[in-house]
Amino acid sequence: MSVIRSAGLRGFRATVAELGGDAEEFARTVGLPIAALDADDLLISDEAVATVLELAAHRLARPDLGLRIAYRQDLDMLGPLALAIRNSPTLADVLECTSRYLFVHARSLSLTLEPDPYGDRGVIGLRYGVPPGRVNPVQGTDLGLGFVHRAIQRLAGDRYGLRSVELPYRPAAPLSAYEEFFGVPVRMNRPAALLRVPSGLADTPLSGGDRNLHRLAMAFLAEQTDEAGASLVPQIAATLRQLLGTTPPEIGVVAALLAMHPRTVQRRLAAEGTTFAAILDDVRRHEARRYLVTTDMPMSQIASLIGLSEQATFTRSARRWWDTTPTAVRRDGVR
Structure with missing residues (x-):
């Protein structure tokens, strides 16, 4: 079993209530503790989270549920990782610490850079998702990609140069819902979930950060790793x-x-x-x-x-x- 911090469900209760549903009923159905709907630091099954999102989307007939929840989430849900991100000097530092320490928030998720799938030298892919061999849950992936997109907007500006969005499935929601959310073309049934961004985006300097806080946050995150010699x-x-x-x-x-x-x-x-x-x-x-x-x-x-x-x-x-x-x-x- 892999786990995620219950902060990953931020916005679920409010969004479901807004749509006329009962978040607690959905949580009980899939075996999630009710406390996970309101607390950030419980460790809960990532499969249960994916299931409750799919269940709610189906019962409420809202196939864009993941995107709706993404509107309500912010960097603070990442706990100590958020402190490192907010105080990073450049977007490259943000991507580096996120790719290295995203497991502190969710053990099965990753965020990595890779060459553009279409061979455009001015573009790179920011890949989000689960390990190879595991199925990308639609609502969970929508929520994760939506969160990453909005986080970059907050750090680098609304028009940060996003070129397109790649989805590893054919969503039930109309593409227009995705294109309205992301503001760019969205392609379906691609090999992986990713955001295609300018290759120079990583060099974007960020203002308002504190290098000392960044260093302290990174040191704290390093202590969370499961090194063989570390005290258990x-x-x-x-x-x-x-x-x-x-x-x-x-x-x-x-x-x-x-x-x-x-x-x-x-x-x-x-x-x-x-x-x-x-x-x-x-x-x-x-x-x-x-x-x-x-x-x-x-x-x-x-x-x-x-x-x-x-x-x-x-x-x-x-x-x-x-x-x-x-x-x-x-x-x-x-x-």
């Missing part, structure tokens, strides 16, 4: 924080999200002197205290949010963690 503990902990309350925090689920085998996870954690269970317990303890001292949530709700089935289990855990009750922690702010 922070990655496991971060993944568990995103799963709690929405998906069972099991080692098999976490390993799949990190594209690793569960035994590999266990072996690497053992080499670091810890276990999956110990990390899960520590994450639950930190999250429980945060909810207790910063919210007025009922104890049963907190128990559910940290992945415990019963309030009694939460109470026993609190005694083990802090040698007191959850109520006392809320009252006294026990660490």
